[in-house]
Amino acid sequence: MLQRSYPSFRSTLEEHGLVRVAGAHHALSGVLAQEAGFQAVWSSSFEVSASRCLPDASILSMTEYLEAAANIQKALDIPVVADCDTGYGGNYNVAHMVHEFEGAGITAVCMEDKLFPKMNSFAAGDQTLLDTLAFTRKIEVAKNAQSSDEFFVIARTEALISGQDVDQAIARCKAYALAGADAVLIHSKKSTKDQVVEFLDRWDNRAPVVIVPTTYPDWHVDDIRKAGVSAVIYANQGMRAALTALRESYRTIYADGDTTSLEPRIASVRDIFDLQRMTDWQKLDAA
Template sequence: MTKAHALARLFERPDLDFLMGAHDALSAQIAEESGFSGVWLSGLGLSATSGLRDSNELSWTQVTERIGLVADRVSVPGLVDIDTGYGDFNNVRLVSRKLARTGVGGACIEDKVFPKVNSFLENGQVLADPAEFCGRLKAAKDTAGADMYLVARCEAFVAGRTLSEAVDRCSLYAESGADAVLVHSKLTSPDEVLAFMREWSSSVPVAIIPTKYSTVLAEVFEQAGISVAIWANQSLRAAIGAMQELCSALREQRTMRNLEGKIVDLTRVFELANNAELDLAKDLYSRYVPPGRSDETVSLLPEASRSA
């Protein structure tokens, strides 16, 4: 099964499922080990861990290079946050082709203009013309086809638009090739997304990102018919907090005494880097004697013959 197919099954199963936010291959591996069926590869996380703003300062080629590392490292599918698609339909075609080749699983495109503005910033939330955005979706689907699960992210609520417009936009997006829609809200309650679900009559799955209403019980989303909830940036925020705490303590104390027990052992780092696999590979490949040959006969070959 391809990761695109696995992502489709995750979205289309009858019960609610979750994607865990990841910002690199390491955080994606930890999410997989923790039991998550897929990861959300956050544009905010990729930007922040590169020391850049979440304003498309990280180029699409830099993003896809990092996504390739993630796709190689984990077996679960990833849904890549590609913001607005990095430009017009042609930029969307380029990034879709590249992501399909990585085999990561899927991509999520939001219906705002380039360069994107993070949804939780107050100013600059400009929605794209619906027909132009539908062209981006069709370009992505025509380019990647079944090799990439496509999610259309609707920012109508974030931009202060009506419920009716959110439903109409998402219907257009589904008709233009989106496999699922993501309805975003920055309220501290789930009221907007629950209202959307009451009006949504399409069979296309719906995802949400409950960053601001994160304490709502999963059963509320499940009963509303939501397919996927995404923990978009919690892993990033947890890592920042842990690093800040350690750095402050170490700067003040100037010793790791009383701190060593608060961080993982170095062997855990080697474990996550899969050093054990390299040891097995060394046994298999560092010196090889073909079947039918003995170690003695290979070793007795003249030096000139072996180096020729």
């Protein structure tokens, strides 16, 4: 009764022309994303780090990110894609990462081609890339380490983030696809979609493409689909919205001295019980 079943990310990608993915950092936010209609959830290293008030800079351990992703997946009927940064180190770490995440029921992971330790893509700091050949080896190690054909490895290039051009991003992603990556993720911090559109126009469907439109939010999902994108990740909007709501709520309570004005604008305790599946759990004690 309390067991969850879910499709793999690979089968979800095959079923949908475009998979819409929402960022989360705990099971509750993942459940709300599923409730809204998203087909997958991104266990965001940025959100998991921020939930601890720590920078997204390879500070937390693989085990801590794994626990977050696994807890999200246990609560869902849709697949989790785990944001695994650089694979948590070298090739040994990548193999260990695949064993552990796959063993926890995660069917897709994403690795980026920056040096370990990495810095968040939108923060000031070193965005130096790993050598292309070295990253292709990481991809090969990851694919050789998986035990199921369903396991899905997304290779994320930070070429545009580091200041390189679309030519270099395409060259890297070609190498990653040839090394066995199941999809590539092209990341940009420009305020327009132009770099990503150029990449897509020149990619020739060598492998599925994933995008993260954090800094170019005005690209409608219908146009994203038409451009040939396979998955779109809204990586941190949920946490940003929650932060605004929490800040406003706490300030209102403190300023008003009671919660009367706030109550009509916040979820009920009953709503939380429903998300917890409280009734199902209580049936376990039924005579």
